Amino acid sequence: MREVTVDGKTAWLVDHPSDWLVLPILRLTVPVSIERGMTGRENRRPAGATLRAEMEWQSVLPAAAAQSLLSGLQAYAGVPLIVPVWPLATCAGDPEELALVGGLLVAWRKEATEWAIGSSIGDPTAWEWIAPAIVGAFGRAPEAFALSPELFRVSFSVQEDGPAAYALTPPAYTFLPGPSLPDGTHPSVFPWPVNWTNATRAATADLEIDRRDLGPGRESASAIYPQEAERPVEGLITLSGSTDIALFLAWWFQEGGNAAGHWTSSLAAPTRLVADSLAGATQLTVAAAGALQPELAILLHTSYGPTEAARIASVAGNQVTLAAPLANAWEADEAVLMPLMLARHARAVVELTFYSLGLAETRMAWREVSAEDVLPVDEVRGSTIGRLPERAWLYTLHMDRIGAVSTERFTSYEDDLVSAGEFFVSRPCDHSEIRQTIRLDRDEITLSLRWWPGCPLSAFLPGKLDTLVRLVIEACEPKNGQGLNPRQRFNGQITGVEFDGPYLQASAAGASSLFDRQVPALLFSRICNWDVYGRGCGLAKADWQFFAQVQSVVGTRLVLHNFTAPTGTGGVMPPGLNTQVDWFALGILARGDGLSASFISRSSTFSAGILTVELDRSLSPQVIPGATVSLVPGCDGRSATCRAYVAVSNPEGKFNNFARFGAFPEIPETNPVVQPMGTPTGGGKK
Numbered sequence: 001m002r003e004v005t006v007d008g009k010t011a012w013l014v015d016h017p018s019d020w021l022v023l024p025i026l027r028l029t030v031p032v033s034i035e036r037g038m039t040g041r042e043n044r045r046p047a048g049a050t051l052r053a054e055m056e057w058q059s060v061l062p063a064a065a066a067q068s069l070l071s072g073l074q075a076y077a078g079v080p081l082i083v084p085v086w087p088l089a090t091c092a093g094d095p096e097e098l099a100l101v102g103g104l105l106v107a108w109r110k111e112a113t114e115w116a117i118g119s120s121i122g123d124p125t126a127w128e129w130i131a132p133a134i135v136g137a138f139g140r141a142p143e144a145f146a147l148s149p150e151l152f153r154v155s156f157s158v159q160e161d162g163p164a165a166y167a168l169t170p171p172a173y174t175f176l177p178g179p180s181l182p183d184g185t186h187p188s189v190f191p192w193p194v195n196w197t198n199a200t201r202a203a204t205a206d207l208e209i210d211r212r213d214l215g216p217g218r219e220s221a222s223a224i225y226p227q228e229a230e231r232p233v234e235g236l237i238t239l240s241g242s243t244d245i246a247l248f249l250a251w252w253f254q255e256g257g258n259a260a261g262h263w264t265s266s267l268a269a270p271t272r273l274v275a276d277s278l279a280g281a282t283q284l285t286v287a288a289a290g291a292l293q294p295e296l297a298i299l300l301h302t303s304y305g306p307t308e309a310a311r312i313a314s315v316a317g318n319q320v321t322l323a324a325p326l327a328n329a330w331e332a333d334e335a336v337l338m339p340l341m342l343a344r345h346a347r348a349v350v351e352l353t354f355y356s357l358g359l360a361e362t363r364m365a366w367r368e369v370s371a372e373d374v375l376p377v378d379e380v381r382g383s384t385i386g387r388l389p390e391r392a393w394l395y396t397l398h399m400d401r402i403g404a405v406s407t408e409r410f411t412s413y414e415d416d417l418v419s420a421g422e423f424f425v426s427r428p429c430d431h432s433e434i435r436q437t438i439r440l441d442r443d444e445i446t447l448s449l450r451w452w453p454g455c456p457l458s459a460f461l462p463g464k465l466d467t468l469v470r471l472v473i474e475a476c477e478p479k480n481g482q483g484l485n486p487r488q489r490f491n492g493q494i495t496g497v498e499f500d501g502p503y504l505q506a507s508a509a510g511a512s513s514l515f516d517r518q519v520p521a522l523l524f525s526r527i528c529n530w531d532v533y534g535r536g537c538g539l540a541k542a543d544w545q546f547f548a549q550v551q552s553v554v555g556t557r558l559v560l561h562n563f564t565a566p567t568g569t570g571g572v573m574p575p576g577l578n579t580q581v582d583w584f585a586l587g588i589l590a591r592g593d594g595l596s597a598s599f600i601s602r603s604s605t606f607s608a609g610i611l612t613v614e615l616d617r618s619l620s621p622q623v624i625p626g627a628t629v630s631l632v633p634g635c636d637g638r639s640a641t642c643r644a645y646v647a648v649s650n651p652e653g654k655f656n657n658f659a660r661f662g663a664f665p666e667i668p669e670t671n672p673v674v675q676p677m678g679t680p681t682g683g684g685k686k
Helices: 063-074 242-254 456-460 511-515
Strands: 002-006 009-013 025-029 032-036 042-046 052-062 081-084 104-109 114-118 129-146 151-160 209-212 221-224 232-240 262-265 283-285 297-301 307-316 319-322 336-345 349-356 359-368 392-401 404-411 417-419 422-426 429-431 444-450 468-479 482-500 503-510 546-554 557-564 588-591 597-603 611-615 628-632
Touching: 002 114, 052 063, 052 129, 063 129, 063 151, 081 104, 081 151, 232 242, 242 349, 262 297, 392 417, 392 422, 392 429, 392 456, 392 482, 417 468, 444 482, 456 468, 456 482, 456 503, 557 628
Parallel strands: 009 081, 404 422, 417 482
Antiparallel strands: 002 009, 025 052, 025 349, 032 042, 052 151, 081 129, 104 114, 104 129, 129 151, 209 221, 232 359, 262 336, 283 319, 297 307, 297 336, 307 319, 336 359, 349 359, 392 404, 392 468, 417 422, 429 444, 444 503, 468 482, 482 503, 546 557, 546 628, 557 611, 588 597, 588 628, 597 611
């Protein structure tokens, strides 16, 4: 290894090529989140827009080079590694293009003694070899094995762990669209035939049956789930030539790994043509049509690559009539005809084993997605089922240091994003499940991140506990550096931080945590035990429900006008509303159609018929100007709030319901009768 500088940063170049005695392996993945229901329906959402790579290979080194490598590892300080993807290297004079077109490139000559590194190589003909590179870290420490006193074999494993700008990027390519689905979409057809010299797994029903041995009896308890059986398929794919390998990586990239659904051969009941077929023909004579039926999608292909997909219109004996004319001519002794099925890749990782430059194999597995062929009426492809758009999470921390407010914005996405005019820097971070419920129970999450210089959570270090930190979490769709359609998913206060070296876990509680209640159910306290509008409180929510129109919407802030006062206030706007800030705080604002609602975090005074409210989270679906909303004020449980509004003696009054107040406002701060127990400190005499 040697130290290099790339984009002004120090890195180590791993300059030990594969010796090919032990086959190098390249693994590629795209992070995907999959949710599957009991009916077998799935939605799959990619969590990244670039490939993630891992490579394993072995090198044979002279004793001096091996010793230099091992000595260098002792001084390795964890800086990024730059590793040429040895199996994808091309001669500088080769007419074929590089297998990948983006990321970082490495060129070398004279038995890897001279190197050039960059996003492009100025004069490729000045170098002997050029290859795309992985920027990352060791998956495991290199291991050296002595073959003789003069030779050592060293095994390497490197995982990509670098910026998105350095990611391996395959070329753009448009793959063959297959037969249309009932909703008019045309999924692509997997274009590579399987290698029949290796065992394949044909599509057979895969029933989901849960069997459990309950008790010592002979029969087990079983449950067969009602969804349609989905068929698995598995076969070996051979890739020949750097162009073929590049197209395969482009396929994996465009499909989002195992996110998208596409047409693939079921490998079940294949048949051949009895007679040649000309281009434009609509009828085929096949050897066996037992597995063919009307409306079935089929695939014609040859062992050397050409493919064509079609729909069957009708079957009569061994005569198959197609729904549309063929685009290609097919010879009977070459063409194979197989049924197609709508499927996705079953594995999150694709593993390429290279036998030489430009020759690789990979074992692919598919799983049928039967629920995505003919969609149920309550599903929308790309919105509720199948491959969904990418999602990015945006985090905003507001630090209030005794009135001085500063803001830090970051995202867990693989690259920086600009959303609603604000810049979010990419950082390693994550959060726990966000619970949303109509009950007023605790809405709490955990934010996990790695410390960075200037991290705002330094406010929780000893001696710095003078800062209020609020957390806002939004979801958006990332595209071309923009975070589109941001929706607020959480708004709360950081309540505590746990430190584990440079790693932090921050707990945050939402506005509904104010409604937590301890046991016993009734407490002797100054704060009311009753939930507002509950049985103990006695107020009717309908008597306190205001209606208004939306004048403008900016994120979670709504400006309202054209108010209608409720019956509980005598049909007029209550006097305290004109003077009190946060009169509606802790209450609820809902769309007029009832499709969404949110807690009210803040509210302005009611002035000139206009009120501004700040919501705990954005409405989903959001309201638009002119829409009608309803508002119900909240209660902070204080006796002053429960009493009637009086401008001089009680300007904080609101509900005029003190007769039902469920607490003890006259309780003193300390018990004047009972003294706390203590241990005497004076000495005694014997």
